[in-house]
Amino acid sequence: MSIRIGILGYGNLGRGVECAIKQNSDMELSCVFTRRDPSLVTILTDGVNIYNTNDILKHKEEIDVLIICGGSATDLPAMTPKYAKDFNVIDSFDTHANIPQHFANVDAAASEGKHVAIISVGWDPGMFSLNRAYANAILPDGKDYTFWGKGVSQGHSDAIRRIDGVLDARQYTIPVEAAVEAVRSGSNPELSTREKHTRECFVVVEEGADKARIEKEIVTMPNYFSDYDTTVHFISQEELDRDHKGIPHGGMVIRSGVSGWSKETKHVIEYKLTLESNPEFTSSVLIAYARAAYRMSKEENYGCKTVFDIAPAYLLNMTGDEMRAHLL
């Protein structure tokens, strides 16, 4: 019998989950929930019902795992604890500083409702966190570095769009190659924010807009750009649509550490992602952890979990024998 997945929220992430289900023969899409009018939403899979989120409890028995595809700012802090009472749930909560509070809220709800909730699933937090954990366990004496990009930051692109005279924008975060090489060498450099990443912006402005003023507003914007070396390119909407439609992302987690009686031996562990689509990759991770949530709920191992609490075997549609024969 397939694992029946429910998708809550049908944007880029929800659509990515829908695509990922198709690649996993032990899963099926049960239904999709939306806050919009369901008759106005079209999905890719034939014969699957779309319901309004208000009706979700009526469909409780049709769903083994509910994947909550909402934003971390306001959606997930409310939604994940709410739905963890009635469903096994997965979310991609990524506000690092608020994870302890979110974990506590979700754990209380999931434990009470006897469900499994896995939070902060994706690539950062998620696969990057796992790689930090493994590398820290192996090399307790070392230093972690995380680089992001080259990739599109939606938050930074949005910040540029809010500037007066800007029609559209796309912002890329780019790791500084010299910093990456210094880290790979094992020299454990101290790197400032400016030394680690640059920012490149492609901006479409209104006819006759003051480009000098807009460029200055971008590069001096606190929190977003002022701590970085930022390059601004003014381009046409056609160029933006043609060359910058994708949402690629990725990055690296590197730990450089030492071993030996006198700490005389250096090692470097690097994990690198090169992703053509940030939401589709995140969705693929969510679906693998949905399998784990389903299995852990069968074992009555309830409560809130993160990627740290889940043995890799739970993620794979393979038996232990197959894993040992083919992957070990």
Next chain:
Amino acid sequence: MSIRIGILGYGNLGRGVECAIKQNSDMELSCVFTRRDPSLVTILTDGVNIYNTNDILKHKEEIDVLIICGGSATDLPAMTPKYAKDFNVIDSFDTHANIPQHFANVDAAASEGKHVAIISVGWDPGMFSLNRAYANAILPDGKDYTFWGKGVSQGHSDAIRRIDGVLDARQYTIPVEAAVEAVRSGSNPELSTREKHTRECFVVVEEGADKARIEKEIVTMPNYFSDYDTTVHFISQEELDRDHKGIPHGGMVIRSGVSGWSKETKHVIEYKLTLESNPEFTSSVLIAYARAAYRMSKEENYGCKTVFDIAPAYLLNMTGDEMRAHLL
């Protein structure tokens, strides 16, 4: 209370384990077992007893986890099942083809004796296997590539040393950069053995030896060299000792796969190790899994395990709260 580690076998790997214990504040070295005369063995840690392996059962109560530092060819297939009856054990069994049989033997012994045994721990098998598993779980539609090196192959170095007229030798396995780049591009190339790695040999020969004959014997040696492009350098013993004393190794596991409704989106996941000492890094992994074996034995989760069966949280000397706050 510290986790008390016993080391069985005191070569490069056993010494590496001894060094790794020093970096982990929740562990202590309890004792070392050797097949040699204990009075002839010197270790680095003060005040720790060295015993003959024949007396190991007398010291059962002094040890929480026994790390078996033996070879995969003949030592571990006999030793790990034997000692898993009386101890929680870790080994680094790395003969991939024989893992299913070894697992079955060790599982029977560990289950009978109510102990935890974790086999095939290290970096390949071990960390590379984990990365294959995670990447396969996330991108079920894709292709795995493993590259080794640049690093010293002890087996290949030994094979050269057995040639008549050879006094000493060191062999490096080197990934072909063009092949690595092709894989990183996401083009999923089909690569032959020769296309993936080259082999470089540094050889010390007897005075007046026939170098042309020795070089020919190396490059045509079946299984070891005949399927590779091999370069042979004849050097002096002084040069070998000066420039080639280390045992560095490493490599990459890369999975290239697709997502999207029509598989139109490419992603590349890469895990890379650059290790100055192969045995010391392996030892550092062994010690992290010793912590997991100790904890799982407290939970009475007995039997044989591999890296696939162990949640990352078991490897770290941190609480769940600390992990979520600092690593997630």
